[in-house]
Amino acid sequence: MKKDNFKIAVFAGDGIGPEIIKEALKILKIISDKKKIKLQFKEGLVGGSAYDHFGVPLPDSSLKLALKSDAVLLGAVGGPKWESLDYSVRPERALLGLRSNLGIFANLRPVVAFDELLDASPLKKNIVRGIDIMIVRELTGDVYFGKPRGVKKGKDGKRRGVNTMVYTEDEIRRIAVRAFEIARTRKKNLLSVDKANILESTELWRDVVTEVGQSYPDITLKHMYVDNCALQLIRDPAQFDVIVTTNLFGDILSDEAAMLTGSIGMLPSASLGDKTALYEPIHGSAPDIAGKNIANPLATILSVALMLRYSLSLPREASLIEKAVGETLKAGFRTRDIFQKNKKLVGTEEMGDAVAKKLRKLIN
Ligand code: NAD
Numbered sequence: 597m598k599k600d601n602f603k604i605a606v607f608a609g610d611g612i613g614p615e616i617i618k619e620a621l622k623i624l625k626i627i628s629d630k631k632k633i634k635l636q637f638k639e640g641l642v643g644g645s646a647y648d649h650f651g652v653p654l655p656d657s658s659l660k661l662a663l664k665s666d667a668v669l670l671g672a673v674g675g676p677k678w679e680s681l682d683y684s685v686r687p688e689r690a691l692l693g694l695r696s697n698l699g700i701f702a703n704l705r706p707v708v709a710f711d712e713l714l715d716a717s718p719l720k721k722n723i724v725r726g727i728d729i730m731i732v733r734e735l736t737g738d739v740y741f742g743k744p745r746g747v748k749k750g751k752d753g754k755r756r757g758v759n760t761m762v763y764t765e766d767e768i769r770r771i772a773v774r775a776f777e778i779a780r781t782r783k784k785n786l787l788s789v790d791k792a793n794i795l796e797s798t799e800l801w802r803d804v805v806t807e808v809g810q811s812y813p814d815i816t817l818k819h820m821y822v823d824n825c826a827l828q829l830i831r832d833p834a835q836f837d838v839i840v841t842t843n844l845f846g847d848i849l850s851d852e853a854a855m856l857t858g859s860i861g862m863l864p865s866a867s868l869g870d871k872t873a874l875y876e877p878i879h880g881s882a883p884d885i886a887g888k889n890i891a892n893p894l895a896t897i898l899s900v901a902l903m904l905r906y907s908l909s910l911p912r913e914a915s916l917i918e919k920a921v922g923e924t925l926k927a928g929f930r931t932r933d934i935f936q937k938n939k940k941l942v943g944t945e946e947m948g949d950a951v952a953k954k955l956r957k958l959i960n
Pocket of ligand 1: 671673881
């Protein structure tokens, strides 16, 4: 998609949401001013703040705004204030509502080890150095949605829990195409993760991914069983480029991979549908540090880079933002969550300003 007037819905949400979104918008505005790209921002309420105002976590006005936007930028939702509410109106329901209404089926989680933060990883530096993985997780199928499901009492009076692992050809093809396209913008290596030796639904997964691969002769496709992948992510994570996998395996592997780099405040995400997409940091609303100007805004700033790459077809500008973040870390700026001795401790706003300054220099 390439056009000159992009509509971006902005939902800051709760807790640290407004603080981190403010910094991410600073970065987007620099791109729009310097590159003469027209970005139109419209703000809406979701989560607990929407509940306080409208009595629901996802008001119609916010959903409509999301549906007519090219991309959605979200901070985070939730907090102790709303924890005693009925599940149907909890802030987190807004996320489910947005995902299902936007038809989102692919969750992208990049995991990148910045050289300056290698110490933050629980793994040894020599293992983490050079990590640059993109995990593409299918989001709408598999055992999370398959039927029959439930817990029933059998004739013997004992309970039996059932879930059904199921994938259709079309569901697999759609996510495989996305993963191959993403691999094309990177190092052209795609690893498909399954358990085809035991599970028939993933035997089909492997067949369909292989079929789709015939249309992408420029991409090297490999397959790996999920248990081996879990092991390899710890043994030698730098071997991976793009990983595509099922909903269940992706849920587990993406959390494992998130820990490789150590800091939750650094990890962005993208959730893609056919028409629009949602960009958000992987962390929550961090109520324990909200309103104190100490939250790390980098995951949200890096989410904005993903937005430029995957929704607005502006890969050069996306890379500039990522480079500006890297240079800011190299210059020694650290929020409290990633602080190391002899570095400059800064707040949310100062970190945003530091990245903005680097970005302006890189663009000029
Ligand atoms: P959390 O991610 O909000 O916080 C976990 C820990 O990480 C906290 O100590 C927090 O201070 C820290 N942290 C998180 N983001 C940070 C950042 N940017 N900079 C520095 N430190 C950061 O998870 P939680 O405490 O389990 O959940 C808090 C609330 O967020 C809950 O209501 C939960 O439901 C909600 N939540 C929302 C989302 C979302 O909006 N996508 C995701 C997860 C949790």
